[in-house]
Structure formats: C-alpha cells, structure tokens
Amino acid sequence: MSKITELAVVVEEGRIDDVVAAVEVALEEGNAPMDILNAGLIDPINVLGEKFRLGEVYVPELLISSKAMKMGVDRIKPLLAAGDVKVLGKAVFCTVEGDMHDIGKNLVVLLLESAGFEVIDLGMDVEPDDIVEAVQENDDVQIVGMSAMLTTTMYAMKETIEALEEAGLRDRVKVLIGGAPVNQIFADQIGADGYTTNAPSAVELCKKLVVA
Amino acid sequence: MKEFNTRFMGARGVSFLTREEMEKIHSCTLELLQEVGVEVQHKGAIELLKKAGCVVNKKRVSMPPGLVEWAIKQAPSRILLYDRGGEFAMDVSGKNSYYGVGSACPNIVDSFTGEIRLCNEEDNRNCVKVADAMPYIDYMMSMAQVYGHQKSSYEHEYAAMIRYSSKPQVVITADLESTKNVVEMASVVRGGMDELVKKPMFILYCEPTSPLVCTKESVEKVMYMAESNLPVLYAPIPMNGATGPMTCAGSLIQANAECLAGLVIAQVTRPGAPFLYGAIITNMDMKSLQPTYASPETMMESLAMSEMGCDFYQLPTWGTAGCTSSKLPDEQAVLEGTQYITLAGLSGANVIHDVGYTAFGLAFSLDLVVMMNDVIGRVRRLFDGINMTPEYLCMQDLKEVGPKGHYLGQTSTRKFNSEMWESEIEDRNEYDRWRDLGSKTMGQRANEMVRNIIENGELNMLPKELDDKVVAILEAADARERELEQQ
16 A cells, blocks of 8 residues: 555544654655645545545544644645645635524534635624624635524624625625524525535535635 | 444333332232132143142142242243354343344234235245344344144244344244244254253243133143253233233232243243243223233333342343334334333343234234334433443543534544444434435335335345255144145
8 A cells, every 4th residue: 555545544534643644654655745635635535525425424534534634734735835735715704793603603614624615713703893804804715604593693694794795895705604593585685695504515505606 | 233232231220119019919929829829731730730739629720839939949040042143142131121023913014005914924034034134123023923824834933033034032832843843943053952952042932821821732832841941931911801900910910920830830840941931911991802002001010020020039031012002103103112112121121022013913013113123222322321431521522622612523522423323214314305305204214114125135044054954844844734634
C-alpha cells in the first residue's frame, strides 16, 4: 500500500492522533504535496460523504474524519503554492438574534466544512448588524445562512435580510434559512434564496448556489 | 447487527408477591396436593408414586408435602441449551430471559394476502425462515401447524426447525412415539444420544389438563425425557373461571399444584431430571368464552409464576409474551405483545414463548414476530442499564466542550454512538424522507420485511449429510403413518 493510500485510510477511519505522522511519512516517500492533499486527504472525505448520504456512516464519523483531514491540511499547507488549496465556497452562518438553539446550525456548518466550504460561524444570538459587518469584511462571501428554532425569533431573519438590503449587500450573497418553525412559504415571504429541511440537503443547496 | 444483553444481566425486578405470599401459595398448594391430589392416567407413574409414599386410590394420587418438597430440591436450578452447531446458546437459570416464537397455531395471517387461513407445509418452512432471521428471537418453537399428517405433523414441524434454523428449540409432540422421533432427529444432528444429553438442543413441551389431571400422553413424555435426562416442561393452562378458579390467587395455587405434580413424576423417575417450571394462566372472557391471553390478570399470573419458580423454588422458569387475542397484527396486538414482553423480561422468566401468537393461539402472524423482535431488542437495551464506569462519565468531554459548545465532533460521540440501539423497522426519518419513502406505518414496514425474507432470504440449511438423515427419519414416520391408515 502506498503511503498516500495509508494516509487516506487514517483519514477515513478518523484517527486524529495518527494523521500528522501519516502526512509526514507520505512526504518522506517523495510524494508531491498536491497529490497528498487530493488523494490522501480530500478523496477519503468525499468517499465518507457518499457513505453518509447512503446511511452507511453517521455524523460523528464524518465530523471526526473531517477534523483529521483539517489537521493534515494544516501540516501540508506551508508546502503548497497559494491557491492550491481550493475552497468550494465561502459562507457566513449564524443562529439569529434572540435564539440560543444552534445545534442544527452547527450541523450544517460542520457538514459544509466537510464538503470543502470555508465557513465563518458567528455563533448564536447574532444581531443583523453583526451579519452585515461580517459580509462587508469578507468580500468573497457567497452565502449567508441563518437558523431559528422559535416562532418568536424567526422574524429576525427578515430583519437581517432587510439590513443586508440597506447596506447594499443583498445582491452579493445568497441567503439560506433553516430551523424547525420555518418553511418554504416563510422563506418566500421574507425573500430568502433557499430553504431546506435538513443538514445534508442544505449542503447540496449550497453547492448548487455557488456553481450558479 | 449489534448485540445487546444477549445474556441478560438480570431483571431489574417487578414483583407481585411478597415472601409471605409465596409461602402462602406454597402451603395452599401442598394442602391441595395432599388432600385432593391429582388424577394420574399412567400406570407406571402411579406405581413409582406409590413407592415414593403417595396415597393412591385408583387414579387419584395424593402427594405428601415431604415428597413434593424433596422433588423441588432434586431438580437442577439450571438448564443449558446449545444450538444446532453445538455452540452454547442459552443459560436457562436465574433471571436470564430468552424469547421464542410459538406455538402450533392452526391458522396463519397470510403476509401476502392479509387473509387468515389454514397453515400448510410451506407456511411451516417460511415461519422458520423468518424467525431464524430475527436477531432477538433466541429459540424456535413450532408456529404453523402442519395439516395433512394425522400422526406425524409434529415431526414435520420439528424437522423444519432443525433443518432451516440453527437456534435451540422448544418442541411439542403428539405422543411418546412422536417424542422419540424428535429425539432421534436431534440426536443424529448432535452425533448421538450421549452428545445430546451433554449438549441439549431442545426442551420438550408437555401440559397437564386443568383442573388437576396428568394425562397418559403427558406423563409418558415427562417420564421418557426424565429417563433420558433431557429437559422437559410441564405447564398447565388453567383458564380463570372455567378450568381454574376466577381469582388470580386461586388459579396460581391450582397451576402450581399441577406443575409440581409433573415435577414429582419427573423426579421419582430420575432424581435430578432437568425440569422447567411454569404455567400459562389466563382468564376466560365470559362474553366470548375465549381465553384472553394477554389481559392484565394473565400477565400478573404469569409474572407471579416466574417469581414462584425463580425466587421461591430456585427452578428455571417458563414464560409467555408477545402474544395477543387480537386477530391481526394491529394496534391491540402490538400493545398487548409489547407490554407482556417488557413485563416478562422484568420478571426474569427464563424461556418466554408465544411471540407472534394471535387470536389467542388460533392464528400466527409473522408481521407481529418482526414487530415483537424489535420490542425484544428495546427491552434488551433497557436491561443493559446505565454504564457508570469512568470512561462513560465523559468528564473530559464535559470540561472540554463547556457552555455553548457541542459534542458532535467529540471522539467519544463517535465511539458511544455505535452503542446506541437501532431499530430495523421504526421510523426515525425526518418528515420529508418519511414521506418520500411512501408515508408508511410500522405495520407496513414489518410486512415488507417479512415478504422480503420469504421471497429473497436464504434458508439456514442443515449440512446436506445430516439433512438427509433427518429427512429419512421423517419419511419413516410418514411411512408408519400410512401403514396405520391402511390397517
């Protein structure tokens, strides 16, 4: 087995204690950093992502393997040329003002990161102005994702969209919403660009939106 | 498939009788056995009982308390059962609970057409095929009665069990001859009688007739099994208000007397003979005149019998659960079956039978077996209890994650998630996924699983060489039957 294949196994099995050493062994073997990145770190995550979609592995397996992948990427990054590590897209995510229920948002963020997105996670109870500021500061952000768990807090999503419009940023980003009380009708009402019922389909939607 | 509590760690306990109440049932039983006695319809047994100190008047045998208590002490507290391949499978003792299907139902709720109709030989094979595929069904018992064989139908039922499943069995037979045929099949598979005694594969089911009659056939079978040193059970089925007193206490005393009479017969035949203690006591519904089979009273009586057997007599026990008086595998069936399975496990009954029994035994439902298999899995998980060893306290994770964090990416989450129980037929999908999969009920999913196993599953076949021998024994039994018919 080549050392890159061994690394891929380490990542797929989520062995976070072994991954850095496995990257080094692959480097010593004389492999190009780009090959290690693609075949040793990213491919196994794609394989796991497919297994997750088919219900063969669960969220914890996927997340820990992603953690392993990130540790490997951090080790190899200094050896790569700028621009070699391609991100699929960049997003800002939060749970809206007044809402302290962020586990669903966290799931989407983690799955997005596993899929190759860079995500700025603003956390929970986030005011519209903070979101506007994050979009202003990062001009490569393509997606804004918001979650709410309560019927009383979901209207903060509308306020956030209005704040983005006022700041002249609305056309620069696609806005996605999610959470137990919201639905497609609400998304249409407040002028959001997308809504899904679960985390994996949110990732699929993000992929579609950044390609479009 | 993950395994949960395959050796039950012991029931957490549910109790209907205090120690004093158990003593009361015991002393009332001794009073009944001495003063009234039982009718024993077997000359050989009567001779042995007379020698052992019983007072005999024709067929009426009065058993002295000393003999009954001697017999209780003789019987072992443990029966070990091994599967078809000779692997250890069931430690029938203490509060270990094992669940099996059963038993000998004339009709089947057809999983393809939904109709309730008479069973045939194909149903017999399909039932074994499905029950064998159920991970939480620990042992086999005949499900579909095979019609078309006046004498050898039980041999056909047993042959299907041993040919198509590796699980141990509880076996019903017609008479002594049919018992011998079954023992012969088991012993060829095991490699001889000595090996079968060393590693028993089945327990023979026998029953007295309530009230207080030890029939000739049942006594013959008990004595044959005791002589062979093979395990037997002798479970009366009094119906409160009809063949037993209306009250739970009264019928418990009668059932105890009937079961212990069988125990005495086994022990005077061979001291130390393995014997499974228990009864099915079920009140008759006085409107329909049918046994209720899973009424609260039936369950209490069943659980009280487990307590008497395990806690008072230190004998391995027979139990019932997963059955219903409903005709179809519907809401009532699931309700009755689930409650009974949970309570039977809590009571620590050892060999619990009748999973899949509908219409108080007149029909059998494989859909119900699949659903009850799931319930047994849940119960096993419950009885695993809460692991309190240091690693499971997750103190490191609690400190690492802290306020506002989450546990999704902790390695302990991945590790212990693999210990969570999962159902094969429960719906845990989010709404859209459930709708996309056809908006099905659990009953529909269970039915699909049954059909899939029947249509696409493979039979867990006995190796060819042994299978030929079993078939030869079966054919000889059929030939004897044809001879009898011609005479």
